[in-house]
Amino acid sequence: MGGDEKTAMMTRFQLSNVQTWASAAMTDLDTCTDGLSGEGVDGEVKRRVMESGVVDVGHMISNALAFVNRYGDGIN
Template sequence: MEGNFLCSAPAFLFFLLLFSSYTTLVYNSTDAENIKKSCATTLYPQLCCKYLSSYSNKIKNNPKVLATSALSITLSITRSTLQTMKNISRSGDLKPREIGAMQDCLEELNDSIDGLQKSMEEFSMSHGKDDPKFVLEMNDVETWVSAALTDDNTCMDGFDESNMNGQLKTMVRKFILRIAHLASISLTFINHYAAQ
């Protein structure tokens, strides 16, 4: 009997490991489903899933962590977009009208980053609905993210007003739409959290 138990121990360990792996996959699948469902409530579900799916184990089903993660991603992508735009503006290949439009756009992106930073700080320090300041805090956060979204959209005005066509305008539009859409996603999750 003892010999049979020893022989079957490796098989038992194999099935234990297999079951453990399966439950982990199911658990992670549930986290991924939560992200998918949350992203379906936004205007840009595919973009939302693309950027937030890797955070699913951290977010789980927590609306505050979801909104914070979306804000953090938006801020990070906006910063990297600003750096890319600065590099383009220093390339020396731009026409005078393009230089002017790029400078205006860089200012708008700086303002956008400022608003997103303020919203991150305020959102992370909020104490929840039991705090008498909760509504005011959420209003401030929503206002800053909305302002960042407006800044992103205003960035394109200089390119549109000068009737520029071509590669630069197309490239800038692609960058700006991405961060504007991410800001929109963040705002959706903040609004959901504030309304709960």
């Protein structure tokens, strides 16, 4: 295995880790916001959480994951 091949293999491994962590963050965000749909959660709490930037963070994570996936497609 040559140096370029080792570098590509390590890069793929690191990208896989980034994908795993970003996907986990998205899942955690979904779980959090799903929990707000329950009847026991006060409407004011729901409003404050949603206005706190949670949705924006979700969009940023999704965009970052798309960039990582796109970058990974170019690595042989």
